[in-house]
Every structure is written in structure tokens, then in C-alpha cells.
Amino acid sequence: MNPRVRFSPSPTGQLHIGGARTALFNYLFSKHHQGKFLVRIEDTDLERSKKEFTDQICESLNWLGLEWDEELVYQSQRIKLYHEAISVLLKSGNAYQCFASKEELNKIREDTGSYLYPGLWRNKDQKNVALEIQKGTPFTIRLKTPETGETSFDDLIYGSITVSHSEIDDFIIARSDGSPVYNLTNVVDDYDMSISHIIRGEDHIANTPKQILIYKALCWTVPIFAHLPMILGQDKKRLSKRHGATGVQTYRDEGYQSEALLNYLSLLGWNPGTEEEIMSLSKIIDQFDLLKVHKKSAVFDDKKLNWISGQHLGMQANEDILIRIRLIKPNWGKTESNDFCLSVINLMKGRSKSLLDLIENSVYYFQDPTEFNEKVLRKTWKDDTSNIVESVHSILDSMEIWNAELLEDTLKDFMESNELGFGKVMKPVRLAICGRVNGPSLFLIMELIGQSTCIRRINKAIGTF
RNA sequence: GGUCCGUUCGUCUAGUGGUUAGGACUCCAGGUUUUCAUCCUGGCAACAGGAGUUCGAUUCUCCUACGGACUACCA
Numbered sequence: 001m002n003p004r005v006r007f008s009p010s011p012t013g014q015l016h017i018g019g020a021r022t023a024l025f026n027y028l029f030s031k032h033h034q035g036k037f038l039v040r041i042e043d044t045d046l047e048r049s050k051k052e053f054t055d056q057i058c059e060s061l062n063w064l065g066l067e068w069d070e071e072l073v074y075q076s077q078r079i080k081l082y083h084e085a086i087s088v089l090l091k092s093g094n095a096y097q098c099f100a101s102k103e104e105l106n107k108i109r110e111d112t113g114s115y116l117y118p119g120l121w122r123n124k125d126q127k128n129v130a131l132e133i134q135k136g137t138p139f140t141i142r143l144k145t146p147e148t149g150e151t152s153f154d155d156l157i158y159g160s161i162t163v164s165h166s167e168i169d170d171f172i173i174a175r176s177d178g179s180p181v182y183n184l185t186n187v188v189d190d191y192d193m194s195i196s197h198i199i200r201g202e203d204h205i206a207n208t209p210k211q212i213l214i215y216k217a218l219c220w221t222v223p224i225f226a227h228l229p230m231i232l233g234q235d236k237k238r239l240s241k242r243h244g245a246t247g248v249q250t251y252r253d254e255g256y257q258s259e260a261l262l263n264y265l266s267l268l269g270w271n272p273g274t275e276e277e278i279m280s281l282s283k284i285i286d287q288f289d290l291l292k293v294h295k296k297s298a299v300f301d302d303k304k305l306n307w308i309s310g311q312h313l314g315m316q317a318n319e320d321i322l323i324r325i326r327l328i329k330p331n332w333g334k335t336e337s338n339d340f341c342l343s344v345i346n347l348m349k350g351r352s353k354s355l356l357d358l359i360e361n362s363v364y365y366f367q368d369p370t371e372f373n374e375k376v377l378r379k380t381w382k383d384d385t386s387n388i389v390e391s392v393h394s395i396l397d398s399m400e401i402w403n404a405e406l407l408e409d410t411l412k413d414f415m416e417s418n419e420l421g422f423g424k425v426m427k428p429v430r431l432a433i434c435g436r437v438n439g440p441s442l443f444l445i446m447e448l449i450g451q452s453t454c455i456r457r458i459n460k461a462i463g464t465f
Numbered sequence: 466g467g468u469c470c471g472u473u474c475g476u477c478u479a480g481u482g483g484u485u486a487g488g489a490c491u492c493c494a495g496g497u498u499u500u501c502a503u504c505c506u507g508g509c510a511a512c513a514g515g516a517g518u519u520c521g522a523u524u525c526u527c528c529u530a531c532g533g534a535c536u537a538c539c540a
Contacts, residue, residue: 010540045539102538113466115536140538158470167468167536175538182540206469206535229471229533236532264477267489271478275488294471294478297533301476304490314503351502408499415499422499430500438501 003035003196007061007068008186010042011053015060016246017300018201018231018239021265025228026199027066028266028288037066038193040073044185049076060248064258065281073193075185082180085188085218086141086173094217095173096121097139099132116169117142141174143214151209156197156226157293163209171210183207187214190223199226199290202297226290229269230297239300255356257324260309268298278311306353313358314350318342325355332359335366343448347440361439365449368457369435376437381465385428388420392429393458402451404443411443432461 007023009015015023023039030037039061043049061068089095098121109115121129122144132139145168152162173184180188186207190198205227215222233243240246251261263279272279272287279287313321322341325332333341344365345358352358363369395414399406415425430442433454439445446454 008540012540042540048539105538115467138538161469163469172538177538179538181538186540201534202470203534204540207540209469227470232533234476238533267477269477273479275479277477277489296471298478299476301490304477307490310503350504412499424499426499436501440502442499 001033001035003030003033004038004194005030005035005197005199006038006040006073006190006193006195007066008040008042008189008200009057010045010048011050011057012045012048013053014247014249015057016239016248017251017265018246019057020060020064020248020261021231021268022199022201022228023061023064023066024262024265025270025290025293028285029197029199029226029290031285032288035196036069038070038073038195039068040189040193041075042182042185043074043076044179044182046076046179056249060252063252064248064262073189075189078185078189078192079180081192082174082185082188083178085184086180089143089173089214089217090141092217093144095141095143096124096170097129097132098142098170098172099129099137099139101138116167117171119170122170138176140172140176142170143173143210143217145170145210145213151212153208153212153222153225155205155208156224156290157229158202158205158227158295161205161208168210168213173214183210184214187211187218187220191215191218191220195223197224197226199228202227202229226293229294231268232297232299234299234301236299243300253328253356255328255354255359256305256309257312257355260312261305263312264305264308268300269294269296278308278315310353313352313354316349318345318349321345321349321355321358325359328355329359333366340365340448347444347448351440364434364436364439365445368453368460369433372431372435376431377465380427380431380437385424386462386465388425389428389432389458389462391418392425393455393462396451396455396458399451402447404441404447407443407446428461429458432458 005026007019007026009019009023027037029035039058041054041057043054058072086095090097098117100120105117108118112118121142146165148165150162150164151168152160154160171183172181174180189195208225208227212222231239233239233246235243237243248261252258259281262281263277263284266279266284266288267277270288270293272284273292274287319342322333322338322345325345333344344362348358348362352361391414392411395410396407399410411425414420415422426442427437430439431437433442433449434445
């Protein structure tokens with residue numbers, strides 16, 4: 001099987017987590033089966049579609065690494081195709097012009113309580129139609145849907161779904177300005193692009209029977225459908241802007257890496273059937289099976305994303321992390337050598353959740369600390385501390401070889417011979433050097449940032465506190 | 466309101482007509498660590514409810530409740 005699938009965002013906003021998941025599952029399915037992954041921009045809503053969003057969506061997809069295999073398709077450039085389909089439908093009697101106004105329809109809806117179009121112009125004779133056209137009355141074009149029977153399809157994920165035709169009205173396929181509507185353009189494009197599997201959000205299930213009716217009216221083969229469960233926010237409501245960080249770019253800017261985000265997303269509604277959770281994209285592609293995707297929607301959990309992100313970071317090569325950091329902070333660590341930066345990364349990657357997390361917690365490797373937490377300071381720097389640190393200072397000052405091992409031996413000797421506890425000595429020293437009381441092994445930090453820097457910072461602390 | 470869909474720890478999930486219902490995240494406790502984080506060990510925590518089928522249902526069927534999607538001249 002060499003499926004052709006597509007991700008079809010509408011450029012009315014940036015790519016969000018839900019869209020990214022849809023794109024990902026399309027991508028995974030196509031790559032698992034050596035198929036093609038395409039992207040189509042659904043920009044037929046002229047009022048809301050914006051070029052900047054198209055750019056933003058593409059940028060996000062690129063960042064995620066979900067590259068499409070053929071040229072981008074823009075619906076706005078294929079109007080002719082839609083008009084051809086509409087005219088075929090009109091000619092074959094599968095569609096008709098409807099001259100009812102919005103007001104008229106709204107009134108009927110209010111009166112009857114039914115939202116279904118009652119077929120006002122379904123069987124009007126040519127005379128009436130000609131008269132309205134002569135008058136210049138605006139008209140929409142509706143599909144003439146069957147009145148009896150039902151439409152059903154086998155969803156790869158949801159199984160068999162059946163809807164009675166009595167629930168499907170003669171819906172609009174072209175607006176009064178002549179422009180085609182989503183259900184029509186979608187079908188025309190999927191057919192034209194030879195899409196074999198339509199993988200999209202569960203919110204499209206209700207559209208599917210309508211689209212199938214269009215396929216049939218056009219005598220086209222109906223593709224295979226697979227609807228993905230929704231991703232919800234913590235409040236179990238569908239993910240949207242009010243849930244804060246839902247844009248893919250926000251995650252990028254917060255220092256998450258695409259592999260981690262993709263890994264987490266892949267585990268929402270799917271799992272490989274093993275207990276493995278940390279996986280590379282190629283491993284996920286390898287394991288992926290659309291048939292094992294759930295029907296149940298999943299809640300997006302930042303905590304687990306953080307964990308997965310941290311796991312990826314911890315396993316990643318230092319060089320690679322440096323490249324990624326420079327992508328979001330081009331000047332990071334530029335005051336020091338590459339080796340120095342790599343050492344910082346090596347010390348910090350195991351304890352960081354994201355690139356940004358790593359960056360923010362590594363400031364003291366590059367700059368003398370300037371801000372000290374008042375409470376921590378009071379707890380750490382006691383009356384006799386300055387004297388102790390003074391002694392440490394002179395020991396450090398006299399050292400001729402500077403490495404972690406020697407530092408540890410020397411300072412331990414000092415503590416033992418003076419019967420001082422580790423915390424009493426090393427905590428204030430750490431505070432002086434790092435501006436905080438936690439972090440990796442202080443001896444390793446001291447070795448890395450060097451003798452003169454350590455002494456300068458300790459000096460400053462003694463003078464200040 | 467109508468149509469469609471869903472329901473295993475707080476969250477992501479595994480699983481079976483008979484299991485101590487398993488794992489992961491979070492949280493808590495202990496250990497390791499100069500500190501914090503990591504790491505290791507342990508712990509808390511779930512089959513929505515009610516009928517039915519059955520010797521036996523979390524698992525099969527139905528009903529109810531709850532949740533969601535759709536119900537546009539948006540996509």
C-alpha cells in the first residue's frame with residue numbers, strides 16, 4: 001500500500017497542538033506505508049484567511065520536521081476546478097439553484113424549529129428559475145441529496161457510522177457570490193489529488209456523509225476515512241486559544257524540541273503496544289498503526305510533556321543541543337569557547353526540561369551573579385560564614401593546579417581538619433559563585449569557570465554580605 | 466432540541482468472560498547526592514451507574530448519567 005494523505009489546515013490562525021497532531025498522524029501513516037504526505041491550504045474563506053498564517057503554519061510544520069512530499073496546494077488557486085464540478089452537478093441534476101434569502105431561511109428555522117433546509121427550490125420548474133434569474137435574484141447552489149435511505153462508511157478508527165438521509169438536507173455547495181463551500185472544495189481536491197486516506201479530526205465525522213454524497217453524485221470513488229479523537233485542555237474542553245500555550249511556535253519558543261513534542265503527541269490516542277515511551281520519530285513511524293488509534297479524546301498534560309522533553313534532552317548529544325540552543329538564542333555562550341559551552345550543556349542537560357530551562361539555569365557559568373534571594377542569603381550566610389569563606393578564599397588563591405578532583409580533595413581536607421560540615425562551607429561558597437544554592441557538583445562548576453572567576457566572585461560575596 | 470461519538474487510577478494508557486486490573490506522568494515516603502535535579506526503592510490512586518446474558522462480568526447486550534463533536538452562504 002502506498003497511501004496518499006494530506007493535512008489541510010485553513011490559514012485562519014497559527015498551527016496549534018490539535019492541528020499538529022492531525023498532521024503528525026497523517027505523516028506517520030503515510031511514512032509507515034511508504035506513501036506520500038501532502039499539505040493543502042484551505043483558504044476559500046477569503047475574509048478570515050491570511051497569508052501570514054499560511055507562512056506560520058508552514059514554518060511550524062518545517063520546524064516539526066513534517067515535510068510534505070509534493071508542492072503545496074492552495075485552494076484559492078483552483079477555483080476553476082470547483083466550478084467545473086459544480087456545473088457537472090448542475091447538469092446532471094444533482095444540484096440546483098436556490099433563490100431563498102438568508103432572512104427567509106432564518107424565519108423558517110425559527111418557525112419550524114428545524115435547521116434543515118426544507119427543499120424550497122428543489123423541484124421548482126424552469127419557468128420560476130428563469131424568472132428569478134431575470135430579476136437578478138442572488139442564488140446559492142445546493143446539492144440534491146437523497147430523501148430516503150442512509151449513508152454509511154467504515155471509519156478506520158470509529159468503525160461503521162451510519163446516518164439517515166432524513167438528517168441530511170440539501171446543503172449549499174456554492175455561495176451566492178459563486179464561491180464554492182468547504183464540503184465541495186474538500187471533495188474535489190481530495191479526488192483531484194488522488195488522496196487515498198482522509199485522516200482528520202473527529203469534528204469532521206458529521207461532514208463525512210455529506211461529502212460521500214458529493215463523491216457519489218460525481219461518480220467518484222469514495223476514499224477511506226479515519227477520524228482522530230480530539231485533544232482536550234485540562235478542563236476537558238477542546239483545545240483552544242484560551243488554554244494558553246496551544247500554538248506550536250509557543251512550544252518552540254519555550255525551548256521544547258520538535259522530537260519531544262512529536263513524541264508526546266504521538267502518545268495521545270495511540271501507543272506502540274509496548275511499554276516504551278521515549279521514541280525517536282523514525283521509531284514511531286516504524287511502530288505506528290492507525291488501526292490502534294483510540295476513539296476516546298485525550299487531555300493534554302504539560303507535566304508529561306516536560307518529562308518526555310527532559311528525557312530527550314538528557315539523551316541528546318551535547319553538540320546537537322548547542323546547535324538547537326543557538327537556533328533560539330543565537331548569541332548564547334558566545335563569550336566563551338565552544339568547548340566551554342559544551343561542558344555547560346553536559347553539566348546541565350540531565351537536569352533540564354527544555355532548552356530554555358537549560359539556558360535560564362546556566363546564567364552563572366557566563367556571568368557573575370548579581371541577584372541573591374534574600375531568604376536564601378539569610379539562611380546560608382551566618383555570622384561566622386565570612387570567616388570560613390575567607391579561609392576557603394585563601395586556599396583557592398594558593399592553588400596552582402585547578403581541577404575538580406584536586407579542589408574536592410583540598411577542600412575536604414580543610415573541612416575535616418577544621419571540623420566543619422560540608423553544608424557549612426560549601427553552601428555559602430556555592431552561593432557566592434553561582435548566586436544560588438543548588439546545581440551540579442560545585443567542584444565541577446569551579447573547574448569549568450576557572451580559578452580567577454571563582455576567586456573574584458568569592459571576594460565580592462565577602463565584601464557584600 | 467436533533468444527529469453522531471465516547472466513558473479503566475487526577476492525566477496518558479495496558480488488559481482479559483475467571484488477573485493481587487499492569488505500566489508511565491504527577492504527588493508522597495525512603496535511599497543516593499555537599500545542595501538541588503537526576504537516579505533507585507516503595508506508596509497513594511481506576512474498570513461511571515443500573516439491569517440483562519452467564520456458573521462467573523471491567524470485558525458481551527440494553528438503558529441511564531456524564532462528556533464531546535456537529536447541527537453556517539466557517540473550515
